[in-house]
Amino acid sequence: MDKIWSMLTDPNMQWIFLGCTLLGLSSGVIGCFSYLRKQSLMGDTLAHAALPGICIAFMLTGIKSIGLFLVGAGLAGVVATFGIGYITRHSKLKQDAAMGIVLSGFFGLGIVLLTLIQHGDYGNQAGLDKFLFGQAASMIGSDVITMSIVCLALITICTLLFKQFKIISFDPGFARGIGYPVALLEQLLMLLMVVAVVAGIQAVGVVLVAALLITPAVSARYWTDRLSLMVVLSGLFGALSGGIGTLISASVSNLPTGPVTVLAATLLFFVSILFGPQRGLLAKRIARKQVKLRYSREMEHRIHDSKKKEAAL
Amino acid sequence: MSDFWILLTGALVASCCGILGVFLVLRKMAMIGDAISHSVMPGIVIAFLLSGSRDSMLMMFAALAFGLLTTFLIQMFQNSGIQADASIGVVFTSLFAVGVVLVSLYARQVHLDQDAILYGEIAYVHWNIWTLGGVNMGPKAVWLLGFTLLVIVAVISVFYKQFKLCAFDSALAAAIGIPVALFHYLLMGLVSMATVSSFESVGAILVVGLLIIPASTAYLLTDRLGVMIVLSVAVGVASTFIGYGAAVMLDASIAGCMVCAASVLFIVAFLFSPSQGIVIKKLRLRQLA
Numbered sequence: 001m002d003k004i005w006s007m008l009t010d011p012n013m014q015w016i017f018l019g020c021t022l023l024g025l026s027s028g029v030i031g032c033f034s035y036l037r038k039q040s041l042m043g044d045t046l047a048h049a050a051l052p053g054i055c056i057a058f059m060l061t062g063i064k065s066i067g068l069f070l071v072g073a074g075l076a077g078v079v080a081t082f083g084i085g086y087i088t089r090h091s092k093l094k095q096d097a098a099m100g101i102v103l104s105g106f107f108g109l110g111i112v113l114l115t116l117i118q119h120g121d122y123g124n125q126a127g128l129d130k131f132l133f134g135q136a137a138s139m140i141g142s143d144v145i146t147m148s149i150v151c152l153a154l155i156t157i158c159t160l161l162f163k164q165f166k167i168i169s170f171d172p173g174f175a176r177g178i179g180y181p182v183a184l185l186e187q188l189l190m191l192l193m194v195v196a197v198v199a200g201i202q203a204v205g206v207v208l209v210a211a212l213l214i215t216p217a218v219s220a221r222y223w224t225d226r227l228s229l230m231v232v233l234s235g236l237f238g239a240l241s242g243g244i245g246t247l248i249s250a251s252v253s254n255l256p257t258g259p260v261t262v263l264a265a266t267l268l269f270f271v272s273i274l275f276g277p278q279r280g281l282l283a284k285r286i287a288r289k290q291v292k293l294r295y296s297r298e299m300e301h302r303i304h305d306s307k308k309k310e311a312a313l
Numbered sequence: 314m315s316d317f318w319i320l321l322t323g324a325l326v327a328s329c330c331g332i333l334g335v336f337l338v339l340r341k342m343a344m345i346g347d348a349i350s351h352s353v354m355p356g357i358v359i360a361f362l363l364s365g366s367r368d369s370m371l372m373m374f375a376a377l378a379f380g381l382l383t384t385f386l387i388q389m390f391q392n393s394g395i396q397a398d399a400s401i402g403v404v405f406t407s408l409f410a411v412g413v414v415l416v417s418l419y420a421r422q423v424h425l426d427q428d429a430i431l432y433g434e435i436a437y438v439h440w441n442i443w444t445l446g447g448v449n450m451g452p453k454a455v456w457l458l459g460f461t462l463l464v465i466v467a468v469i470s471v472f473y474k475q476f477k478l479c480a481f482d483s484a485l486a487a488a489i490g491i492p493v494a495l496f497h498y499l500l501m502g503l504v505s506m507a508t509v510s511s512f513e514s515v516g517a518i519l520v521v522g523l524l525i526i527p528a529s530t531a532y533l534l535t536d537r538l539g540v541m542i543v544l545s546v547a548v549g550v551a552s553t554f555i556g557y558g559a560a561v562m563l564d565a566s567i568a569g570c571m572v573c574a575a576s577v578l579f580i581v582a583f584l585f586s587p588s589q590g591i592v593i594k595k596l597r598l599r600q601l602a
Contacts, residue, residue: 040399041344090591091583093338097529100343101579104522108572111519115566133413207351208413211406218399255417259410266407279394 013250016136019144020203020242020257022151024212027196028238029158031213032220032231034193036169040217041096042081042190044210045103047197049073049080051110051206054131055117066146070198077194080106110206133256134205136246143202150199154192158231165189166227203246205258212238215265222276237272241265315436318452320557322438322514323571325458327523327549329507332465334528335538335545336500339480343529344398345387347521348405349501350508352383354412357509362419373457373509380505381498383408435514435567454513461510465503472496477538515568522572523549530575530582533589548578 034040053076054069061068080102087098130138139147158165167175168185176182193213200209220234245261277283337346356379360372383404390400443453469476478486479496487493504524511520531544555578556571563570584592 035396035399038396038398040396040402044402087583091533091589093529093532094341094343096341096343097338097525097532100347100521100525101529101576103347104519104526104572105576105579108519108522108569108576111569112560112563112565112573115569116563119564208406208410210402211410214399214402215406218395218403221395252418256413259413259417262406262410263414266403266410269403269407273390273393281393 012141015141015144016139016250017243017246019139019147019151020136020246020261021239022148022155022242023196023200023203024216024238024240024242024261025235026151026154026158026238027200027209027212028216028220028234028236029155029231030189030192030196031215031217031238032227032234033158033165033169033189034213035217035221036227037189039193040214041099041210043193043197043213045080045084045099046077046194047201047206047209048103048110049076049106050194050198050201051131052076052106052113054201055110055113059113059117066143066199066202069201070146070150070195073198073201074191074194076106077197078191081190107206130205130256131201132205132207134201134203134208134258134261135249136203136257137250139202147199147202150195154196154199155235157188157192161185161188162228162231169227203242203257204261205256208258208262211262211265212242215262215269216241219265219269219272222272222279237265237268241268316557318438318455319435319567320554322435322452322454322458323553323557324550325455325462326511326514326520327527327553328546329458329462329465329511330520330523331527331531331546331549332469332542333500333504333507334524334549335531335542336476336480337504337524338528338532339538340483340500343525344401345384345501346504346524348387348401349380349383349504350520350524351405352408352412353379353505353508353512354409355379355415357512358412358415358419362415373506376509377502377505379408380508381502383505384498384501438514454510457510458514461506465507468499468503472499476500480538515571519568519572522575523552526572526575526579527552530579533579533582533586536588548582549575552578 031040031043034043050073053072053074055072056076057068057072058064083102084095084098087093087101088095093101164175164180164185167180168182168189172182172186175185196213197209200212204212216234216237217230219237220230223233224230241261241264244264245257248264249255249257249260272280274281275283278287334346337343353376356375356377357372360375364371386404387397387400390403391397395403438452438454441453442449443451443456475486475491475496478489478491479493483493486496507524508520511523515523527549528541528545530548531541534544535541552575553571556574557567559565559574560567560570582590584590587593
C-alpha cells in the first residue's frame, strides 16, 4: 500500500497514471460505437496492422516519437481497412477470413520489420519491442502529453458528434434518409478507432489494445439500455482498468502493462455479467424465480377456485 | 542438416494448420481460430510450470482444455446476448493476458520468454533432440508435430463426410442426425492441438496466419473440398520454404517471413486465380466486350 502511495506522489508516475486513465476513458467511449456497429474485432485487426506502420515510420525517420507513430500506424490502419473491404467485395471470402488474412499478414510483416530493426544498425531502437505488450512506465513526458491530448481530442469529438454517431450506430439507413453524410461519418468513426488504438499501443501493446475497445463496452451494455449512460459507464470502466493496470504493472517488476489492464477490464466484465440489472446472471435468476413463484401462486388460486366451483355444483 | 530439420518442422506445421484452416474458413470461423491460437497460452504456460519441460503430453492436454474452454465460453457469452465478435474479443484477450502475466511473473524460473511465444524458435528446433536408449531420434518438435498431424489426418479422414456436411450445411447435418455440436468441439480441439504443437516453431500469434491464409488461398483456387485441402497444405508448405529462404537472406524473423510469404501467395491467387482472380476476371470481361 505504501508503495502504491509513494508511486502516486511521484510526479512522473502521476503523469503516466493520468495518461493511461484518459486512454482507457477514450477507448471505452469509442468502443461503445464499434460494439453497437458490430465491428469489435476490427479494433484487433487495426491494432495488429499498426505494427508495420510503426516500424516503417521508425525506419524512415530513426526517431521514437508517438506523433510519427500515430501517422504511420494510422496509414497502415487505413490500408488494412481498405484491404478488408476490397477482399470481401471482390472475392467469395467472407469478412472474418478477410480480417484474419489482413491481421496476420500485417502482423507478420511487422514482426519481420521489427527483427530487421533489431538486427540492423538503427541506434536507439531499444524499447520498440515494448510495443508488443506495452510498458506504461517506459513512456517519457512528451509521449504522455501527446497521448493525453489525443485522448482528450477523441472524447471531445465523440461528445460533439454524439447525436450523429448514435444514429449511424442504430439505423444508418434512417441517417442517410435525413441527409447525414453517413459514409463520411463511418470513415470518421473508423479513423477515431485507429487513433484510439494507436494511442494505446505504447501503454497496452498491439496484441491486447483491442480489449480496451471491446471489454468495457460489453460490460457497460449489461447495466443499461441507454446509449448516453452506456458511453459514460464504458468510459468509466475503461478509465478504471487503465488506472489499475498502470499501478499494478509499475509496482511489480517485469510485468507489462497491457495484460494487467486487460485483466482489470475482464474483472469488471465479470462483475457486470453477474450483477448487471435485468441482463446480469443474478438478476435473471431472481426474475425467473419470481415468475415461477407467481405462476405457482396463480395455479394454486385457480385450483382453489375450481374446487369451490365443484363444491357449489 | 539444421536446414533440413527446420524445413521439415515448417512443412509439418503448415500441413497441420492447412488441413484445419480449410474447415475454419468454410465454416466462417476464421476469427475463432485466431482466438484459440491466442487463448491456449495460459494452458501452455501452466503445463510448462508444472512439468518444467516444453514438449510434454501434459502441455498438449492443457492446451486442449483451454482451447475447448475458449470455444465453450465464446458460445456461452453469445447465448447470453453478447454479439459474436465481441464475445470472441473478450474471451481471447483475457485468456491471453493471463498467459502473458504468468510468463512475466515466472519468466526467470522457466525457460520460456515472450519472444519465444511471439516469434517461435524454429531456428533452434534441431538442438532439442529426443534420445531413446541412447539413440538419436531427431528433434522432439518433429515427433510432436508428426504425432499431431497423424491425429488430425486420422480424425478428419474417418469423419470426412460429417465434417464436410457440417462445413457446408450444418442445418441439414443436424436434421439427418449428425451431432453438429460434437463435431464443432472436435474441430476446435484439433485446432488447439495444432496450435500448441506449432507454437514452439512459429509462435502463438503467427499460427493463425498459417491457419487462415493458405486455406483462403486454396479457397480462391478451387470449388472442391478435397482439392482445397491438398492445395491448402501445398500453399502452406510452399510458404514455409519461401519464408525460410527469405528469412535467411534478410536475417529476419523466420515465422514472420513465413506468414509474409503466405500473404504474397494469397495476393497472387487473389489477382490471378483462374476462376476468381481479379485480373483474370477483368481480362475475360474485355474479351467478351
